[in-house]
Amino acid sequence: MGISLIGAGATHQRMKTKAPYDAKMLELLLTYRQTPSTKIWDQLVRLNSGLVRKVVCRLCQDYSNAWQALEEAGFQGLTTALEAFDPKQKTEFSVFAIPYIQAAVVAGLSQHSLDPKRCASLGKWGIQRSASLT
Template identity: 35%
Template sequence: MTTTLTNELKHEIWQLLREYQQFRAADVRNQLVKLNFGLVRKEAHYWTNQCQESYDDLLQVGCLGLILAIERFDISKGHAFSSFAIPYIRGEIQHYLRDKGVTVRIPRRWLALQQQAILVSRSLREKYNRQPTDSELAAALEISSQEWQEIKLAWANRAPLSLDIPVQNGDEGGTLLGELVPDNRYRSFQLAQEDRIRLQQALVQLEQRTREVLEFVFLHDLTQKQVAERLGISVVTVSRRIKKGLGLLKHLMCMAED
């Protein structure tokens, strides 16, 4: 019975999203917010345990992220709405906390697992001669795939994206991550929240190894040599991955802007 109701709810949400995309009616949007409010509650509850802000305040902020997700969702791309909306909700809450100067802590257990994952990933690469999947990493760490995804998100979002770091690409000069953002007004460290979310969603769509290279360079400020050593690949490969990744990101960002 529960599965049937869940499927019925998903169908109802999908139909409303289709209707909203066509007519942009406020009452349809409000209905979508009501039906998806559980996503906001879950995120608000999580972040309440990470800071001193009130649950009600985080609910209100999270709803802004949900509304933004509803506005930007494109049913033609076939994504699940919940997977699309959660980064918007989470991003809005994190942006709010950072603006208030709130220090968001990552659980010590997650920090330890993230460090352990680096060693485990290297071992699995040697065993399988390829990059391990998220499921394989989670199994090796003896945690659920869902918890591993939460750890990855917490680690990636623990600090704002450093968009002004230049990356040298051989003879072609340097590239700034902020240059991928279509709106020139936001090509700075203080990137608009909506564009930050769009950028992070584009990163998620990249092949895992390419995404890892970009995250190590732009999020963790590692040199190309350090990235090569950490991932067990050559500096030339790192440079190629950066060039390829930046090109794909630019394409994905322009698509999102359209």
């Protein structure tokens, strides 16, 4: 029974790539707070588009016909998170943003009448999670 180093290497690789993202994210957020501009906003959204797609994919695997609308809802959640995030708090933006994105996607699911029981429970969880971070 040897120890697998594959997982450790993958974790180390993620850590190496995460630091530049966090630094770039913090720099952009601080710049945007000082001098809001469409160019910086677009960079922030582009930098986090993968996060939105990941949340939508995880929550909505069974709803491929509504994917575009749910992704749009996720970007609305991202917008809310970008506006609410305080870079002075020592919270990573992605950790802060996920509940906002999830709540928006769940609201999108509800609007499309897709599995309302599951949407309601996920929505409550997302709202509670986002409230605990603010």
